[in-house]
Amino acid sequence: MKTFHLFIFLLFLLLQHKFFVRISNRTNITMSGNSQKSPCFEKPRSVVKKVLAKAQYEGDGAIVRRSIGRPELKNFDPFLMLDEFSVSPPAGFPDHPHRGFETVTYMLEGAFTHQDFSGHKGTIRTGDLQWMTAGRGIIHSEMPAGDGVQKGLQLWINLSSKDKMIEPRYQELQSKDVAHVEKDGVYVRIIAGEAFGVQSPVYTRTPTMYLDFTMKPGSQLNQSVPESWNAFIYIIEGEGVFGKENSSIVSSHHALVLSSGDGLSVWNRSARTLRFILVGGQPLNEPVVQYGPFVMNTQAEIEQTFEDYHYCRNGFENAKQWRSQS
Numbered sequence: 001m002k003t004f005h006l007f008i009f010l011l012f013l014l015l016q017h018k019f020f021v022r023i024s025n026r027t028n029i030t031m032s033g034n035s036q037k038s039p040c041f042e043k044p045r046s047v048v049k050k051v052l053a054k055a056q057y058e059g060d061g062a063i064v065r066r067s068i069g070r071p072e073l074k075n076f077d078p079f080l081m082l083d084e085f086s087v088s089p090p091a092g093f094p095d096h097p098h099r100g101f102e103t104v105t106y107m108l109e110g111a112f113t114h115q116d117f118s119g120h121k122g123t124i125r126t127g128d129l130q131w132m133t134a135g136r137g138i139i140h141s142e143m144p145a146g147d148g149v150q151k152g153l154q155l156w157i158n159l160s161s162k163d164k165m166i167e168p169r170y171q172e173l174q175s176k177d178v179a180h181v182e183k184d185g186v187y188v189r190i191i192a193g194e195a196f197g198v199q200s201p202v203y204t205r206t207p208t209m210y211l212d213f214t215m216k217p218g219s220q221l222n223q224s225v226p227e228s229w230n231a232f233i234y235i236i237e238g239e240g241v242f243g244k245e246n247s248s249i250v251s252s253h254h255a256l257v258l259s260s261g262d263g264l265s266v267w268n269r270s271a272r273t274l275r276f277i278l279v280g281g282q283p284l285n286e287p288v289v290q291y292g293p294f295v296m297n298t299q300a301e302i303e304q305t306f307e308d309y310h311y312c313r314n315g316f317e318n319a320k321q322w323r324s325q326s
């Protein structure tokens, strides 16, 4: 009996030992796969369209470089617009309405003050972020908060038809609270989504990724992007090589539309810092009717929105008495 127990015990040890070896070998394989050659994309994304965002006037004397939303880059579901703005007082974006989508304002330099018709008011500064869900309706102003040129990015993200008339909501994040990681000469600020295993706290109603990358000369990046999402790049500063290793160099103020695929690789080819945003989102695949600051699904809904705005109802009630203060 005793020998039998000993036999079982030894067999157990033996099996356990084998088991551990297996596990540890497998762990090693996974780890080296991630840290050295990682991640080998099954279907790397490449650049399918390159558009220069030319400067134009918008609002009241503000200069914007529009990429998404310009005639060559419309209907990039779920994105409606991306503006790189550059504004000196007294220019700005005085009282104007929104319905049916979200605006994401990210300050690159300087500060902007916003105030809305529900009494919400605040200032965002360099590196701060405001994620505003306009939902059923907001009227607000966005004006420079300091002297000189104030710069930032504003992205418009569509809401699905079931979310278009939700209550307005703000998510504000100060620069110090924006998740960030630095790895091998690549610094990333994670506004939405995930990079290098770090996740943003921002909740996005339309699933979205928004990453701000700064790459030192000589650095290289592999970033995964969900395969079915639409994704693009906007270059803020410097120049880089995107998608395929031997593709041509692209410089600042260009937007690059990416093919579908599970990830993106980027190389620098210059002695300067490269800074760009990578933005991706799950397409809504629903019909759209946009009229200026209103984005709905049908012509009838747009007409309804104009009426609501005109008669101050269905979300625009506060518009009756409200004017922003200067």
Ligand SMILES: *[C@@H]1O[C@H](CO)[C@@H](O)[C@H](O)[C@H]1NC(C)=O
Binding pocket: 021, 022, 025
């Ligand atoms: C584990 O790795 C070692 C060293 O590379 C190798 O000799 C051994 O055969 C591997 N064991 C298994 C179970 O794969």
Ligand SMILES: *[C@@H]1O[C@H](CO)[C@@H](O)[C@H](O)[C@H]1NC(C)=O
Binding pocket: 025, 028
């Ligand atoms: C597994 O990784 C450990 C720690 O990095 C290392 O000491 C060991 O040699 C590796 N084993 C194999 C089989 O690569």
Ligand SMILES: *[C@@H]1O[C@H](CO)[C@@H](O)[C@H](O)[C@H]1NC(C)=O
Binding pocket: 035, 036, 037, 038, 039, 040, 041, 184, 220, 221, 222, 265
């Ligand atoms: C990116 O992926 C490629 C191909 O899998 C690999 O050769 C390269 O080392 C990776 N780069 C980084 C920084 O992980």
Ligand SMILES: *[C@@H]1O[C@H](CO)[C@@H](O)[C@H](O)[C@H]1NC(C)=O
Binding pocket: 245, 246
């Ligand atoms: C890129 O160009 C280099 C040198 O011109 C060449 O050796 C390499 O094979 C090319 N790589 C690809 C993926 O085409």
Ligand SMILES: *[C@@H]1O[C@H](CO)[C@@H](O)[C@H](O)[C@H]1NC(C)=O
Binding pocket: 074, 075, 076, 077, 078, 079, 080, 158, 159, 160, 161, 162, 164, 284, 285, 286, 287, 288, 295, 296, 297
């Ligand atoms: C915008 O949102 C609507 C639905 O809410 C959707 O049907 C449409 O495809 C979207 N359009 C764009 C350009 O993203």
Ligand SMILES: CC(=O)N[C@H]1CO[C@H](CO)[C@@H](O)[C@@H]1O
Binding pocket: 217, 218, 219, 220, 267, 268, 269, 270, 271, 272
């Ligand atoms: C991967 C790559 O293209 N690296 C280049 C980045 O920039 C430096 C500086 O110009 C080059 O030396 C590297 O070859």
